[in-house]
Amino acid sequence: MRKFIRYFFGITLTLIAAFSFTTLILLLSGASPLAAYYHILKGSLGSWIKFAHVIAAWIPLTLCACGLLYTFRIGLWNIGIEGQMMMGAVFTTYALRLGIESHHPALFLVLSFAAGLIGGGIWALITGFLKTKAGVNEIFAGLGLNFVAQGIILWLIFGPWKRPGIASMSGTALFPPQLWMPYFSSIRLSPVALSFALIAVILTALMLRYTRIGLSLRAIGNNSHAAYLFGLKPGRYMLLAMVFAGGFAGLAGSIQVTGVYHRLLPAISSNYGYLALLVVMLANYNVWIVPAVALFFACLNVGSIQLPMMLRLDSSLSGVIQGALVLATLAVHAWQIRIKHEKWVN
């Protein structure tokens, strides 16, 4: 009970801190904070269609966050998740291009998901090998590979996969509708994508709680030296965690192509990878809190699209709120630990 109260107290304090900061920013820019929050709320939950947009953002965000849980468990900062998502999208596009003339589009759709998984996984494995074999920090390796992945996408869009006639930043040519993921036409939401995300959450929860892999990841993350003495091989598990993270991110990239944009775009990842890092931290690395935080972040992202039209504010306000939230969480958490420590000392 006391633990719950402390947790609730921490959350309240975090929200107050984050929203005071954002309010201050809004006041400084001369806008009405209340109006801004209202439009974000209305823009995200105001109608079923808008909510469907929120869910469309929630799906890749949740998939990436689930993948990150594996790498965070073992103590890796998989910032390369962004590039892993992009490579998932690239591999998916490749598979779908093969299926344009085919008479079995469903087969190529399924194949494209597998390709996405593999693409993200390979990209993550490169980071993993650099980390375990060459001693390159996974943050630098991941960040570097993000740029490489972005470069590959641009090269493909302006080179080999360019639109017939003219290459443009708006991406490759649209795929024929039979290669689109099936969706509810009224709200343009794919049940397949949604079930992928839900399965990912449940699978991750089970993996981390009930399997030896989950326990080993946690053991190595907490004390890799002692884990080695217990007979675990930290390097191997790091690669495994990277493959899981890359696979989930690749699937997210895959869904962006088949379910949302139906083509390859330069901004195919929409920064969902980076955002997922914040989601996981804010969820305190807890798999059951991840979906809720991801939903909140998706609301902010979709809701803030309204801001430029209604209030002439830039839509990056959602980023300000998200960033402020994470910083406030970390600050409040550190503060609570310090108080606990001081109590313990006295």
Next chain:
Amino acid sequence: MRISLQNIHKHYGSVKANDGVTIMVEPGKIYGILGENGAGKSTLMKILAGYTQQTSGTILMDDSPVNYRSSAQASSLGIGMLYQDPLDFPSLSVLDNFMLGQMNGIAKPLSLSFLGWGSAVHFRKKFEQIADYLNFSLQPDDSVKSLTIGERQQLEILRLLSQGTQILILDEPTTGISGIQKEILFNALRELASEGKSIILVSHKLEDVESLCNKVTVLRQGMVTGEMDKPFDTSHLLEMMFGPPPVSLSRLRVRSEINLHFQGLSHPHGKARGERIASYLTDEQRSHAEWIGASRCEVISERALSTVHGKDVLVMIKVSAPGERTGLRNCNIVIRQGEVVGLAGLEGSGQGVFLRIAAGLKIPSSGEVHLQGIKTNGKNYHKFKQMRVSFLPGSRLEGGLISGLSIAEHFALQDNRKGFFVRWTDAFEKAKKRIKSFRIMGTPESLVESLSGGNQQRLLLSFLPEDPILLLLENPTRGLDIETAYRFWQHLHKYCEDNTAIVFSSSELDEIFMAADRVLVFFDGIIIKDVKTSETDVHELALAITGKL
């Protein structure tokens, strides 16, 4: 400059690192501070150097009290300390390191000169002058990375001297440096003393202290146990360091009598004699005898009767490896089945490296390691583990246990049956059983970091496999109360009956005499003594520990 430390106390919680120490330092003399690990030498010197502050007591400088709160203040008063690990910047050059801390921004006119180039010339001259005077062969343009520990010490000494140090404190300077470098260092120190500087040498090496110092102060358990001027009486110094021999000797005698006693018990004719000896013991000795004897009786009596040695378990041939400052050098050793071997020596003299090589955690740079007749060079710890070698590291929370995981989770990790899912019910069952049999205060759900030190140690002990061939334990009973330590050894000695060999390091000679059949004394990375515990005594071991044979 004369410095006197008066009635210095330093308390860390309930631990008294210094408990009323009074020391006087005159100019032009070389002082030695002797003592075992944890005697309070380093704490006292850190107080003198301003690195930490005393709980109570005063420091007088030329009879007037001084109060400094940082090492920068102490160094401005002329007190400089050479720490065990040199405080330098490996990526900079020797000259850069020398200049650091001396160029106080733009306050000094010399460093005002364009781009500081002029001051570099000035410092280069100064550097070469002092280095020459002390016969140090350092080159100002070398990078610090390429220097040996001895050369890095020389650099540090040069820097301290050019800052105007009058009182130079050296903390274990001769550990890990070559004989020639030691000679150069000692000559330099004598030279400095002859021009009126005071030198304080903190060491556990009798040989060094005796050859260099004019006066020695011995610390034990935070207190001064004695002082002595040159020439030194070695056995008297040892007595001051390790405590008066009567205590240890009486324990020893008890032990040998126990030996007789229990040997006697297993022989029908000797039984009466054994009982007679027991009746001579005082009550205190008898209770002592009981707790040593209970754990030892079976093992001692069995082994004393049979002269047949077990098979070789671990053989090392000319093994060398770096690490722990001294590393391990040219180690030749055979460990046999059923043997209990104690590793004595001051901390960091090579015992840790030895244990880690034997566990497969460290790969020797040369030499051969054989385990049960199989050459194991290049095999890793997991292979050793499969060959039933177990290692218990000294630091529990860093090395042995995983904080954030519960007791049950630790048992789940060790379940080496194949399978995708964790067998949680089995893990909880096992945890419950072990918690009970090892008397751990906790539940299967308890996080290991919430356990007390003794409970953590018992938990580690409960992880030991059923049938190891070789148990390697690093300071296994450190921080345990005597009751727990006794049960610990009682449990371990059971292993020996099944021909397990046990190798453990300990800083307590008492424990080694109590638990081991054989003792290896480490000094400066070399095993300088290898003897049965029944054929040696505390005095002889204490001499070996300090490097004298």
